[in-house]
Amino acid sequence: MKAEQFEVDGKTMTIRLGEDLDHHNAVYIREMADCYIEKYPIDRVVFDFGGVKFMDSSGIGVIMGRYKQMSYVGGKVFVRGIGKSVDRIFQMSGLYKLVTRLDAAEEA
Amino acid sequence: MENQRNVCEIDFLAVSENEALARMVVAAMLMPLNPTVDELADIKTAVSEAVTNAIIHGYNQNAVGMVHMRCELDGKLVTIVVSDHGVGIENIEQAMEPLYTSKPELERSGMGFSFMEAFMETLSVESAPGKGTVVKMTKQICLPEPDGQVPEE
Numbered sequence: 001m002k003a004e005q006f007e008v009d010g011k012t013m014t015i016r017l018g019e020d021l022d023h024h025n026a027v028y029i030r031e032m033a034d035c036y037i038e039k040y041p042i043d044r045v046v047f048d049f050g051g052v053k054f055m056d057s058s059g060i061g062v063i064m065g066r067y068k069q070m071s072y073v074g075g076k077v078f079v080r081g082i083g084k085s086v087d088r089i090f091q092m093s094g095l096y097k098l099v100t101r102l103d104a105a106e107e108a
Numbered sequence: 109m110e111n112q113r114n115v116c117e118i119d120f121l122a123v124s125e126n127e128a129l130a131r132m133v134v135a136a137m138l139m140p141l142n143p144t145v146d147e148l149a150d151i152k153t154a155v156s157e158a159v160t161n162a163i164i165h166g167y168n169q170n171a172v173g174m175v176h177m178r179c180e181l182d183g184k185l186v187t188i189v190v191s192d193h194g195v196g197i198e199n200i201e202q203a204m205e206p207l208y209t210s211k212p213e214l215e216r217s218g219m220g221f222s223f224m225e226a227f228m229e230t231l232s233v234e235s236a237p238g239k240g241t242v243v244k245m246t247k248q249i250c251l252p253e254p255d256g257q258v259p260e261e
């Protein structure tokens with residue numbers, strides 16, 4: 001199973017999510033993200049869902065938690081690479097109201 | 109053709125590693141039914157919600173208790189029961205309300221029961237404080253008809 005990867009570039013932190021965004025992985029992502037946010041002046045968090053095959057309500061908590069942190073510093077949360085099953089979870093939970101979608105053209 | 113029946117029961121320690129295990133067990137059991145991608149995703153999400161709740165809420169992440177999961181297939185009908193002997197739920201009605209969570213500090217969103225309700229056809233919760241919780245869910249899988257055969261009625 002592919003693990004999460006974190007990358008900080010200036011004020012932007014990109015989190016390339018692994019296959020499963022469940023409670024087990026959410027705990028790790030939260031710890032790592034908090035660590036980087038404390039260390040660097042991050043005001044943009046980008047979640048890359050390209051490799052995600054499964055997400056449940058624990059993933060909602062991860063996104064909402066980072067959304068709150070970014071709101072405190074006037075920053076924003078972005079998502080990209082969202083597939084069909086994750087899209088359903090985003091729709092149902094209203095997460096799209098909190099994050100900005102980056103389309104394929106903006107990648108690279 | 110006779111109704112195919114299968115039952116699998118497992119007990120596992122209340123640690124988060126076993127959330128993926130529980131999903132995999134159920135997915136493997138469903139394989140012979142050829143579920144659609146959506147059906148499989150629905151059931152895996154519901155199982156994950158119930159098991160995560162047992163670990164986080166039932167046993168307060170103490171990794172001491174055991175979670176029990178029973179998966180039964182009866183023809184097209186899938187029945188999943190997830191139970192724990194943890195703290196139990198005092199007010200089940202409130203617990204099942206969308207966005208209600210007793211653990212906001214753990215970044216929970218209160219959507220678990222809502223997803224179980226949305227992704228399965230039936231959901232029932234029995235719980236008693238100090239005794240534990242039993243979550244039962246069912247869903248019908250649409251079996252594809254074998255090629256070139258008309259269903260007999």
Ligand SMILES: Nc1ncnc2c1ncn2[C@@H]1O[C@H](COP(=O)(O)OP(=O)(O)OP(=O)(O)O)[C@@H](O)[C@H]1O
Pocket residue numbers: 057058061157161162163165166167192194195196197203204208209210211215216217218219220221222241
């Ligand atoms: N097995 C359980 N044992 C004890 N309490 C539970 C159990 N399952 C659920 N609860 C209670 O019901 C509430 C609602 O559960 P639900 O799954 O809907 O939301 P959540 O787990 O708090 O958040 P989320 O699932 O979105 O991360 C929980 O906050 C908890 O108080």
Ligand SMILES: [Mg+2]
Pocket residue numbers: 057157160161219220221
């Ligand atoms: Mg839950």
